[in-house]
Amino acid sequence: MGSTLNEYNQLFDQFDKLALEVGNDFDQFISDFTSKIQKASDGAKVEYITAYEAGNKLERMLALEEQGISSNLIDCGMPTLFSNGLFPVGFIVLQGLSGSGKTALALQSLLGAAIKMRENNLPGCVSIQELEMPDWMLLRRMASMLSAVNFRDIQTGKAGNSDMDRYHQAIDFIKTLPLYINDKDAQTSYSAISHNVALNLQHGPLRMTVSDYAELFTDKREESEELRIAQVAHNHHSLYKRTGAVTLLITQLTLPPMSRTKFAGPMGARYSKSLWHNSDVYLELYNPIAMKKASIDFDMPTDLGIKDETVAHIAIEKYRDGKPGVFTLGWDDEKTTFIDPVLSARLGSGDKVFDTQSFYYNNHDDF
Numbered sequence: 001m002g003s004t005l006n007e008y009n010q011l012f013d014q015f016d017k018l019a020l021e022v023g024n025d026f027d028q029f030i031s032d033f034t035s036k037i038q039k040a041s042d043g044a045k046v047e048y049i050t051a052y053e054a055g056n057k058l059e060r061m062l063a064l065e066e067q068g069i070s071s072n073l074i075d076c077g078m079p080t081l082f083s084n085g086l087f088p089v090g091f092i093v094l095q096g097l098s099g100s101g102k103t104a105l106a107l108q109s110l111l112g113a114a115i116k117m118r119e120n121n122l123p124g125c126v127s128i129q130e131l132e133m134p135d136w137m138l139l140r141r142m143a144s145m146l147s148a149v150n151f152r153d154i155q156t157g158k159a160g161n162s163d164m165d166r167y168h169q170a171i172d173f174i175k176t177l178p179l180y181i182n183d184k185d186a187q188t189s190y191s192a193i194s195h196n197v198a199l200n201l202q203h204g205p206l207r208m209t210v211s212d213y214a215e216l217f218t219d220k221r222e223e224s225e226e227l228r229i230a231q232v233a234h235n236h237h238s239l240y241k242r243t244g245a246v247t248l249l250i251t252q253l254t255l256p257p258m259s260r261t262k263f264a265g266p267m268g269a270r271y272s273k274s275l276w277h278n279s280d281v282y283l284e285l286y287n288p289i290a291m292k293k294a295s296i297d298f299d300m301p302t303d304l305g306i307k308d309e310t311v312a313h314i315a316i317e318k319y320r321d322g323k324p325g326v327f328t329l330g331w332d333d334e335k336t337t338f339i340d341p342v343l344s345a346r347l348g349s350g351d352k353v354f355d356t357q358s359f360y361y362n363n364h365d366d367f
Helices: 002-013 015-022 026-041 051-066 079-083 102-119 135-147 151-155 161-174 189-203 225-243 274-278 288-293 341-347 356-362
Strands: 091-096 125-130 179-182 206-212 246-252 281-286 312-319 325-332 337-339
Touching (some): 091 225, 102 206, 102 246, 102 337, 135 151, 135 161, 135 179, 151 161, 189 206, 189 225, 288 312, 325 341, 337 341
Parallel strands (some): 091 246, 091 281, 206 246
Antiparallel strands (some): 312 325, 325 337
16 A cells, blocks of 8 residues: 555656646546556555445344344443443443542453353453553452452451352353453553454454553653543554454543542543543443542532432443433442442342342352
8 A cells, every 4th residue: 555655646746747748738648647546546445335335234233133132232241231331332431530440340341241251152252451450460359259259358368268269269260251361561552452453353253352541551652641642542442443342441530620529520531532532432430439438528419410429320421322321330349349239139139249240150050
């Protein structure tokens, strides 16, 4: 393609000179010039598809949906997420205060997607670019979610034998899942594209990928952090387009001056508005329980309908193919795990339901 562009440039650079040479025989000149353009473009790749091809793709998706099989939503095993349209195939941004549970929500969702794939014998895989912790620490958190055992109790010798048995079972179970982890240092958003495209080709289809988190990518420093994170956002949107996977990017937020609610709202990302503009879905996690534990003084944003201090709130601030709104999940602060209220009601055990994954494992023959 580069050589083709060079030929174009050379042809147009010579245009004025050639026009002077042909004199009055301009029609012949145009004919010859057009012929050269056509010859130069013969090797160019056409990036468009016809409406007919796009229509066929849409009809295949509709055929699946008519059978009750979602071709656009990835089921993460949490009914509350699914009923609110999460997670759709596309580029999704999740913002929230430090320590609010952003990584926990992403890990539970990724884990749930892998579990549903295993239970339904679906081909493919899920992946995570983990820039904050090593792979073994990430697995430790996942095992804690699944076994409902606080890993800090294990570290301090407080976990009993039954807890340790469940914890080891959780680790063994995770090892059977189609989950791929990249915890390498100095990752860029460009490498995230290339690695996930390769993963999609070798072990795909890639159904979901998570990046934790935007500000830790080591893309080349531009004139400002705003421009650097804008490139990270653009590349994650490109990752989704190239793989067709749910692409979830975690980011930090910046609170408005003198904010009493500690709720950032739309375009509240710390550095770049491009995260908002590139995203198909933009989420904000608001967790009063975690804020109280961190001794953060705040007022509830009641004008937004967020009033309950005993649950975590997820605000859908942008949904390109759906509608904004707010819904709630329970939060177990000891185990840093979200609780799906639909599953709690279904099992009738209230706070004893630690998380969606516990439901699957406690009812799974292998666990």
